[in-house]
Amino acid sequence: MHANIKKQPAWIQLIIFGLITFVIALIGSLIGLVILARMNHLSLPQMQSLTSADFAKPEFVSLAKGLLVVQFFAVFFLPSLVFAWLSDPHPLAFAGLKMPDRAGYVVIGIVIILFSYLLVEWLGELNQVLVKTLFGKSAQAWIEKGESDVDGTLQNILNMKNAGDLWESVVLVGLLAAIGEELFFRGILQRILIQAFKSPWAGIVVTAAIFSAIHGQFLGFIPRMILGMILGALYWYSGSLLPAIAGHFVFNSLQVVLLYYKVIDNDNAHNGVSEHMIPVVGIISLVVIVVLLNYLRKRSVTTYAKVYAPPSVTDGFPE
Secondary structure, rough: OOOOHOOOHHHHHHHHHHHHHHHHHHHHHHHHHHHHHHOOOOOOOHHHHHHHHHHHHHHHHHHHHHHHHHHHHHHEEEEEEEEHHHOOOOOHHOOOOOOOOOOOOHHHHHHHHHHHHHHHHHHHHHHHHHHHHHHHHHHHHHHHHHHHHHHHHHHOOOOOOOOOHHHHHHHEEEEEEHHHHHHHHHHHHHHHHHHHHHOHHHHHHHHHHHHHHHHOHHHHHHHHHHHHHHHHHHHHHHHOHHHHHHHHHHHHHHHHHHHHHOOOOOOOOOOOOOOOOOHHHHHHHHHHHHHHHHHHHHHOOOOOOHHOOOOOOOOOOOO
């Protein structure tokens, strides 16, 4: 079945990818839940009765961490690899797991993401202002409730008491999230959507919007979408998923490390940064990011014609 799916129209590929994800996520999640239930001495009905408030409790932290592993394999990692395997005789290269056109692109990607970390604070402030301006009180309450539920679980997972907890969090929140989400969203979904729109940036933007929405934290929708666009551009211009994976890993892991050493605090709105300095730092970071992405764009050898050329001309991403 190799090299058949990528020959289909983009909307057919999207449906197939959705079906593969649904089936594997359903079966994989069920198997994962059974394993986690046994490990935590719970029955499946007890597992199903747990709420987001329960996952914010210390006694359920191991279960919450286990669910992250299940999500990584069942929802992101395995569906992406299966789709790639059914699409191309070189599935890893098809999904972007190959060396970038230039080795230095990984370093540039990490630098861009470090500046993105500074940009996110400012965009988060703007996001909250927009929510308060555009939505009514009931909608705001619903958004804040969803944000609180996710934050409670994440804070429980990131309640690190020693170096062992730190490394475990780096693996769970940094490494697994970076590999799984980049494979799924950039490696497969973005590739399909770029073909569907016949436009790299249209595919990048729509993928980033889906990437942000699926996290279910709408007070951070805009900064997460912009971050998704930056990661998508890194993938497109470098011809490899590695800069995006490295950048995503650095972004998440930096937050984990700063939390562990109490440099930042989830309960502190600005984490010691002057409110008046946030826009200044944000704008400077945005300018640096645009300049560096433009640098990559000018040196990129990735083109729509090369990526989506018929199999007789080239196979998958350009070698």
